[in-house]
Amino acid sequence: MEDRGTFDHLPHKTIARLSQYRRALLLCLSRGKSHIFSHEIATIQHITPVQVRRDLMLIGYSGTLRKGYNIKELISLIGNIIDSEEGLKVAIVGMGNLGRALINYFSGKRHKLSIIAGFDTNPDKIGNTMNGVPCYSATRMREIIEKEGIQIAIITVPAENASQTANELVAAGIKGLLNYTPKPIDVPEYVYLEEYDMITTLEKVAFYVKMKTLEEKGITTI
Amino acid sequence: MEDRGTFDHLPHKTIARLSQYRRALLLCLSRGKSHIFSHEIATIQHITPVQVRRDLMLIGYSGTLRKGYNIKELISLIGNIIDSEEGLKVAIVGMGNLGRALINYFSGKRHKLSIIAGFDTNPDKIGNTMNGVPCYSATRMREIIEKEGIQIAIITVPAENASQTANELVAAGIKGLLNYTPKPIDVPEYVYLEEYDMITTLEKVAFYVKMKTLEEKGITTI
DNA sequence: AAATAATTGTTAATAAAATAACATTGTTAT
DNA sequence: ATAACAATGTTATTTTATTAACAATTATTT
Numbered sequence: 001m002e003d004r005g006t007f008d009h010l011p012h013k014t015i016a017r018l019s020q021y022r023r024a025l026l027l028c029l030s031r032g033k034s035h036i037f038s039h040e041i042a043t044i045q046h047i048t049p050v051q052v053r054r055d056l057m058l059i060g061y062s063g064t065l066r067k068g069y070n071i072k073e074l075i076s077l078i079g080n081i082i083d084s085e086e087g088l089k090v091a092i093v094g095m096g097n098l099g100r101a102l103i104n105y106f107s108g109k110r111h112k113l114s115i116i117a118g119f120d121t122n123p124d125k126i127g128n129t130m131n132g133v134p135c136y137s138a139t140r141m142r143e144i145i146e147k148e149g150i151q152i153a154i155i156t157v158p159a160e161n162a163s164q165t166a167n168e169l170v171a172a173g174i175k176g177l178l179n180y181t182p183k184p185i186d187v188p189e190y191v192y193l194e195e196y197d198m199i200t201t202l203e204k205v206a207f208y209v210k211m212k213t214l215e216e217k218g219i220t221t222i
Numbered sequence: 223m224e225d226r227g228t229f230d231h232l233p234h235k236t237i238a239r240l241s242q243y244r245r246a247l248l249l250c251l252s253r254g255k256s257h258i259f260s261h262e263i264a265t266i267q268h269i270t271p272v273q274v275r276r277d278l279m280l281i282g283y284s285g286t287l288r289k290g291y292n293i294k295e296l297i298s299l300i301g302n303i304i305d306s307e308e309g310l311k312v313a314i315v316g317m318g319n320l321g322r323a324l325i326n327y328f329s330g331k332r333h334k335l336s337i338i339a340g341f342d343t344n345p346d347k348i349g350n351t352m353n354g355v356p357c358y359s360a361t362r363m364r365e366i367i368e369k370e371g372i373q374i375a376i377i378t379v380p381a382e383n384a385s386q387t388a389n390e391l392v393a394a395g396i397k398g399l400l401n402y403t404p405k406p407i408d409v410p411e412y413v414y415l416e417e418y419d420m421i422t423t424l425e426k427v428a429f430y431v432k433m434k435t436l437e438e439k440g441i442t443t444i
Numbered sequence: 445a446a447a448t449a450a451t452t453g454t455t456a457a458t459a460a461a462a463t464a465a466c467a468t469t470g471t472t473a474t
Numbered sequence: 475a476t477a478a479c480a481a482t483g484t485t486a487t488t489t490t491a492t493t494a495a496c497a498a499t500t501a502t503t504t
Contacts, residue, residue, distance in 0.1 A: 008433050011491065012426075019425040023404065037451075046406050049451095050493065057453060065452055065500050082425055084432045090424070097323035101378075104319060105404070105420055113428050151431055154424070156323075176431035178424060182245065182327075184268050192430040194423060198327055201416060202312070202376070202400060203241040203304055204234070206335050208414040209373055209398035210306045211230050235461065259481075271481095272463065279483060287470050287481055 007059065007081050014055045020045055022078045029071050037068040083112035089150040093165055094157035095120040095135050098180055102154060107131045117144055142172040152176040159183040229281065229303050236277045242267055244300045251293050259290040305334035311372040315387055316379035317342040317357050320402055324376060329353045339366055364394040374398040381405040
């Protein structure tokens with residue numbers, strides 16, 4: 001009996017950090033390091049060593065005292081947790097600036113997760129290849145998703161088309177969605193949805209800058 | 223005695239939702255609606271009505287029973303909380319695909335928050351204007367930030383230049399940073415930092431897709 | 445050989461966020 | 475007039491996430 005599925009109670013934040021640890025670890029490995037301490041990982045990620053150790057405890061990995069964690073082993077374990085054995089295919093819907101940015105960020109970085117198709121409605125883009133990713137007509141979305149077995153889609157279309165696009169993707173059998181439009185979408189419970197709204201994030205930064213400014217004024221004028 | 227500063231204990235998540243509420247409200251207003259119920263806001267944002275009411279309670283806004291919340295008033299209150307009276311200026315550092323995407327997303331959407339400068343090292347880009355935003359040489363960053371009083375910067379340079387860029391921005395007097403590179407940066411405590419890592423987010427989606435798939439297999443095969 | 449220091453792994457405590465429970469209050473219907 | 479209903483506002487509870495505390499262990503120093 002395998003113990004895949006053991007990891008289904010990991011905190012969401014831990015999952016995100018594991019992905020980041022892996023990237024840091026890959027970098028360390030490429031520099032010839034073989035072991036690493038929790039406080040080293042912590043420094044790279046700007047978090048506390050305790051948090052690192054706790055995350056690693058949760059995934060059941062043990063380091064050796066005074067030597068730290070074996071980088072190769074840890075990378076491999078994180079891979080077992082995050083990656084799908086067979087790999088997952090990803091599509092970008094909307095090949096505008098953001099879509100292309102994502103392709104550049106991602107191209108060839110993870111072999112278990114690859115962007116293999118882009119979709120757009122602009123005839124000038126259809127038929128082109130960007131960074132190795134072919135751009136298809138949005139009308140062929142379902143066909144290609146089914147044919148290629150694409151399971152994840154990133155929505156980078158204009159906000160007004162977001163929900164329509166999401167519906168089509170769900171109908172096409174997509175299992176995970178990453179929505180970069182500011183328009184919240186909704187999906188059946190069997191689809192995992194992650195929303196990220198750039199405008200909100202910027203406004204949040206603005207709010208905290210304002211707060212810091214007010215604080216300063218408070219301190220200097222009273 | 224003013225009560226600005228009253229809002230400095232709002233939960234981070236509430237701040238983010240307020241920004242989203244405002245956007246939804248502006249849309250409703252433009253459609254001629256004058257009042258809105260908590261459950262309507264909730265439906266738009268795919269959250270619960272309780273969450274909405276709680277957030278509004280925290281900012282001290284009261285609706286009227288059976289009529290809901292006055293949209294104009296609420297928009298204005300959220301503006302008082304999030305926006306700086308004088309407005310804040312934003313710079314984009316790195317005018318690649320992501321930088322340009324952000325400019326498109328944002329251009330002219332918030333008059334209290336405007337992207338007024340872009341920086342890049344590519345001579346082909348320097349001197350151009352993109353969506354009304356001039357692109358300057360990265361060597362002039364400090365000069366222009368100081369001259370224009372820019373307080374927020376969005377980092378969209380290649381990962382390997384992230385920390386260097388951040389240092390320069392901090393030295394130039396930036397108060398808030400939004401880092402879109404996958405490389406964590408660090409800044410003095412008087413600078414507000416928000417990091418967003420696209421690769422991690424995608425890997426997180428991949429993890430949950432994997433989990434859902436395993437669950438299904440579990441259910442159908444056992 | 446003993447003492448010290450450095451590090452892991454785990455449990456306990458705290459803090460932050462979301463959810464539930466429910467009291468209150470107008471409005472409508474009977 | 476009274477009952478039923480639909481909404482808000484608030485307190486209490488639960489859940490999630492982080493941080494702190496500390497025991498255990500091994501390497502190093504004296």
